[in-house]
Amino acid sequence: MTSFAITAGICEDDDELRGVLRSALEREGMTVRATASGTEAVRAYGDDPPDVLVLDVGLPDADGRDVCQALRARGVRTPVLFLTARDALPDRLSGFHAGGDDYLTKPFALAELLVRVHALLARAHPPATSAGASEGVVVDPAAHAILQGDERVELTPTEFRLLAALASHPGQVVRRAALIAAAWPDGAIVHANTLDAYVARIRRKLRRAGVAQTIETARGVGYRLQ
Numbered sequence: 001m002t003s004f005a006i007t008a009g010i011c012e013d014d015d016e017l018r019g020v021l022r023s024a025l026e027r028e029g030m031t032v033r034a035t036a037s038g039t040e041a042v043r044a045y046g047d048d049p050p051d052v053l054v055l056d057v058g059l060p061d062a063d064g065r066d067v068c069q070a071l072r073a074r075g076v077r078t079p080v081l082f083l084t085a086r087d088a089l090p091d092r093l094s095g096f097h098a099g100g101d102d103y104l105t106k107p108f109a110l111a112e113l114l115v116r117v118h119a120l121l122a123r124a125h126p127p128a129t130s131a132g133a134s135e136g137v138v139v140d141p142a143a144h145a146i147l148q149g150d151e152r153v154e155l156t157p158t159e160f161r162l163l164a165a166l167a168s169h170p171g172q173v174v175r176r177a178a179l180i181a182a183a184w185p186d187g188a189i190v191h192a193n194t195l196d197a198y199v200a201r202i203r204r205k206l207r208r209a210g211v212a213q214t215i216e217t218a219r220g221v222g223y224r225l226q
Helices: 015-027 038-046 064-073 089-097 110-124 157-167 176-183 192-209
Strands: 007-011 031-035 052-056 080-084 102-105 138-140 145-148 151-154 173-175 215-218 222-225
Touching (some): 007 015, 007 038, 015 031, 015 110, 038 052, 038 064, 052 110, 064 080, 080 089, 089 102, 102 110, 110 138, 110 157, 110 176, 138 157, 157 176, 157 192, 157 222, 176 222, 192 215
Parallel strands (some): 007 052, 080 102
Antiparallel strands (some): 173 222, 215 222
């Protein structure tokens, strides 16, 4: 769950998928505003931006990238997660050039979408820390990297998904099954020591980046970013 009031925007023309996304984000404690076209999105979010926006590229009346550019031109700085069926590198790059912050290819696992949404929110709203302490970990979903001041340490895709899942629930134990579901494809066989090995690698990268937070073990249950 999020620790502060969050409004999520959705722009998706497929009624069924839009409903699935709405339900998933509401279960995460977010207030959801949904639109089905680019025109609606610019009108709804241009003057009253949400905290995060899930934006389909293939809209019936506009390219989602043009919608993102129109919002950016109006001063909207909301993190944008593009959804698209096109996964070629030029398509992904065009999304970033249009002002998007992350890119998820259809079909996708809902758990991964939620991890990416939380990572965007964590980057836009880094957790406050006590005086003298290093800033909370910031995960850059576009670059798959840990950012700490001027320091940047790159993550593998699996490491990114694991750390984003932990960073989206700071101070809370995330169960092992939830971490595996967030980081690996549906149906993947992941042994207990595989998860532990990945967590150990992330711990080393957090130290390398100079992040004060660490990943604590809740023995037999899961892990906590503290």
